Amino acid sequence: MSLRTKIFAIALFALLPLSLLFALSGITTTGQRRYGTIAGTGSSDYVIAIGGRYPSPTTLAFNRPLFSLSANSTDYFARFEFSASVNDANISVPYRVWLVKKGNSSTTDYEFQLLGTGTATSAALQHAGTEGGTVFPSGEYLCDTITFTPATTSTSPIGIYTALSAAYFTTNTVYSPGSLIPARVFISDAGNFGYLVFDADPADGKNITFSVEAGT
16 A cells, blocks of 8 residues: 555544444444432332342332343443432432342343442532433433442342452442542443343432443
């Protein structure tokens, strides 16, 4: 290839739209999606006590939406990240993240495995970016502080994180900046689990909402 041809190729690559560059590199994402709000009732609001297999009616009764990690009928997004918001300032809410499997189309039960636990704390002020937003609308306070603790066979509840780390080299990264900047937790690999479920225990009258984005 001549020098002129190389220069032309580099210039053309630089002009490609970002979306096309992502497509060429194999990077795909669900985009940031709002997860269902969990409301505090004054008593424990955790609805999933331990991992296990639950029939479909029990899973529906949990009233915790399934966030799909499926890119299509056969492929799963490996990585995901999440953040949160609360309906009041300076509120700390404990939460749990569950990984969920479902069998083929004839299977009506779900397997729940706990990935980890943590606490999300809302900022002191509303962020201007929440005005009119669809992910975090006006009236919510973004969590600028967050923790995440992997769930293992030594924690309570027992969780699958150590096994995922051994099998898929799963890691977690916590970004907890404070200063009104949205905090996030990054999970590098969810194995072959097809869904996420968030559970939380807000104080009475307090609500927490998670935002999730999955990708390759």
